[in-house]
Amino acid sequence: MGKSVVLVGCGNMGYAMLKGWMAAGKLAAGDATVVEPNDELRGRAAKLGVTVAESGEALAGDADLVIFAVKPQVIRDVAPAYARFASGATFVSVLAGTGTATFEEILGRHAAVMRCMPNTPAAIGKGMMVLFSNRNVTKDAKAFATALLATSGAVTSIDNEELMDAVTAxxxxxxxYVFHFIECLTAAGENAGLPKETAKLLAMQTVYGAANLASESDEEPGRLREQVTSPNGTTAAALSVLMGGNRLLDLVSEAVDAAKKRSIELGK
Structure with a gap:
């Protein structure tokens, strides 16, 4: 029998990760319990064959891994019910802006806590998961959590927890941001005279193909951009708008900074 995993919260992110773990065969339905107060979301999880419960107080037995996937604003109300697992479980949080110190305060200073920032492409096994572990997390626990999360995409770790706000952003x-860029490129294609569905297909496939090429190529993205850009050509004309005066760089940097600041605010 595998390790026992409790997933607290099964909204979009929790459900996406759960489906990925099970689809990859890394987590058996019998080893998973979902705690979700919402009837519809709990029912959706139950259809995957996992055990479901309305609250942490309703759980029986032990847990090896407890994963919190709830809204940051409710964690102080939700987490205390799981303090009884602290002696043997490792806790993984996917809450934006909520530091390990908060969990140590709620669960006890000896609690083993990992922070994870995933993203929604985890639903199709193409996510990005970034981990930070407090001093109480064992190598074996970290290896198990990493292997589980790796079924949902790429996993990397950071040693400085303060960087998690930037990771979130x-x-x-x-x-x-990428979805909005696809929306904008589609709209621009329509404005240039393309039928809506054609513009949408061109925008989505171009972003998909370029991302895959950047991922698989040994060249840096900047070099790939240069390879597409002929002097005085069409791409150069477009890039003079996007890159002129660092226009796009400044806009994206401003957006990331806004998200980082909000992540910090959520942690207070």
């Missing part, structure tokens, strides 16, 4: 919120 770049990869946690980042998919929304």
């Amino acid at each position: 770049v990869s946690g919120s980042g998919p929304a």
